[in-house]
Amino acid sequence: MAKTYDYLFKLLLIGDSGVGKTSILFRFSEDAFNISFISTIGIDFKIRTIDLDGKKVKLQIWDTAGQERFRTITTAYYRGSMGIMLVYDVTNEKSFENIKNWIRNIEENASADVEKMILGNKCDLEAKRQVSKERGEQLAVEYQIKFIETSAKDSLNVESAFYTLARDIKAKMEKKQKEASNPAGARSGGHQLRNEPQRKPTSWLSRCSLL
Amino acid sequence: MSEVENNETPVQNEEKDYVEDGKNKFIVKCKFCGSRILDKKSAKYITIEKDLPLMQQDNNRKEGEIQNESVNEFYHVENMYTFENIGFTHTVANCKYLSCADCDAGPVGYYDNDTKHSYVAISRIVHA
Numbered sequence: 001m002a003k004t005y006d007y008l009f010k011l012l013l014i015g016d017s018g019v020g021k022t023s024i025l026f027r028f029s030e031d032a033f034n035i036s037f038i039s040t041i042g043i044d045f046k047i048r049t050i051d052l053d054g055k056k057v058k059l060q061i062w063d064t065a066g067q068e069r070f071r072t073i074t075t076a077y078y079r080g081s082m083g084i085m086l087v088y089d090v091t092n093e094k095s096f097e098n099i100k101n102w103i104r105n106i107e108e109n110a111s112a113d114v115e116k117m118i119l120g121n122k123c124d125l126e127a128k129r130q131v132s133k134e135r136g137e138q139l140a141v142e143y144q145i146k147f148i149e150t151s152a153k154d155s156l157n158v159e160s161a162f163y164t165l166a167r168d169i170k171a172k173m174e175k176k177q178k179e180a181s182n183p184a185g186a187r188s189g190g191h192q193l194r195n196e197p198q199r200k201p202t203s204w205l206s207r208c209s210l211l
Numbered sequence: 212m213s214e215v216e217n218n219e220t221p222v223q224n225e226e227k228d229y230v231e232d233g234k235n236k237f238i239v240k241c242k243f244c245g246s247r248i249l250d251k252k253s254a255k256y257i258t259i260e261k262d263l264p265l266m267q268q269d270n271n272r273k274e275g276e277i278q279n280e281s282v283n284e285f286y287h288v289e290n291m292y293t294f295e296n297i298g299f300t301h302t303v304a305n306c307k308y309l310s311c312a313d314c315d316a317g318p319v320g321y322y323d324n325d326t327k328h329s330y331v332a333i334s335r336i337v338h339a
Contacts, residue, residue: 004253008292026298026315037264037277038310038317041300046312049247049295058292 006055009169010080011162012062014073014102015087016095020121023152024087025063050163052170059166078110083117083165088136090120090149091128096135103143115168116145119161123149229338230256235286237338239331246313247295248336254286254293256333261285263318263332264308284333285320291329 013021026043045062062081064073086102088095099118106114120136123129133149140147146164150157229236233256239249262279272278288294296312297319305324309331310317320331 004250005292036266036316037268038298038300038308038315041303041308043298043310043315044301044307046298047291047294047296048312060292 004056005049005058007057007170007173008060009057009082009166010060010062011083011085011165012064012078012081013085013087014064014106016092016098019087019089019092019095020152021087022063024121024150024158025061050166052163052167055170057166057170059162061162073105073109075109078106081110081114082169083115084110085117085119085161085165087119087121088131089122090131091122091125093130096131099139113172115165115172117161117165118145118147120147120149121152123156124151124154227256239286239336240339241311241314241316241319242335242337243316244311244314246311248297248311248319248331249286249288249293250295254288254331257285257287258283259285259330261321261330263321266316266318266335282332282334285330286333288329288331291322291327294329
C-alpha cells in the first residue's frame, strides 16, 4: 500500500513512577469513561498524526509500562526511538533529581542522536511545588535540552511539547538527508553532528527556526 | 442486514452507503469527541464476527466480569500507521483493544498481535 505520510517518529515517555507519564498519554477524562473497560487495561501506545510545515508526520508515543520502577529501562525499549520526553513532577524533588539518572540511562541505552526534551509536569499544583521553574530551566541549559512545564490534567503545553520534539527530530533528519546527498559531508552524519557546536539553549518558545 | 458470515467476505458495493470500492467512503471519527481515526478510503470493509467488550460496562456487574457484545462489521487496517489517531491498550489474550486517542473511549476495535492487523468496529464509530 502506498505510504500516506512523510515521517514516522517513535517517541518515548521516561521518568520516575508517578510523575504523570500515563496521564500525558492517557487522559482518564473525568466523564463517562473513567469507569470504562479501557482505563482498567491501560494504554500501551498511541498513534497521532500531525502536520509539521506541510508534512504529514505520524507519532507513535509509548509509555514505559511500569518498567521505570526498576530505575532502568532496557535497550529493547529504546530501540528505534527518535525522541524522548523526560518527565518529572514539579511537586516531587526526587523525580527532578532523577532526571540526571534518566539521561545517563538514555546515553547508555538509546541511540546517540536521540532528541530529548524535559517536561516539568503537574505545574497546576502550585501550592505543592518543590521544584521551581528556574531550576528546570537551569538543568535544561546544562544538558542543552529543551524544557517546558506542563499540566497533563489541564492539557497545558502537552501538545506543543510533542510538536516541538517532533519538529526537532524532523529538522535533524532533514539535515542528515542533506548531508547524505552532499558528497563532501556524506560520511558518518552522526559523527559530524556531534562535532558541531550545540544548538543554543534559547527558550523553546522563541525558537521557530528549523535549522 | 444480510446474514453474518464467519469469514472475511468482499462487500457488495450496493449494500452499504458508507462503503465505496470495498473501502470506507467517509472519514471515520470517534462517536464521542469527533477525533479523526481514519482517513476516507484507507481501510477495507469486512464482515467477521467478534466479541468486543462493551464501551460502558454496567456498574452493577459482578466483579471481574466483562460484558461483551458480538460485532460483525469492521474496517480492516493492515498497517497500524494508516490510522490518523488511535490508542492501543496493553495486550489481553493476544490482542490489543483500540481506543480513541483523544477521549480514550473504547474499545472501538481490536488489533491482532499475530497478524498485526487492526479492525475498527463500524457500530462504534461515526462517519463524516
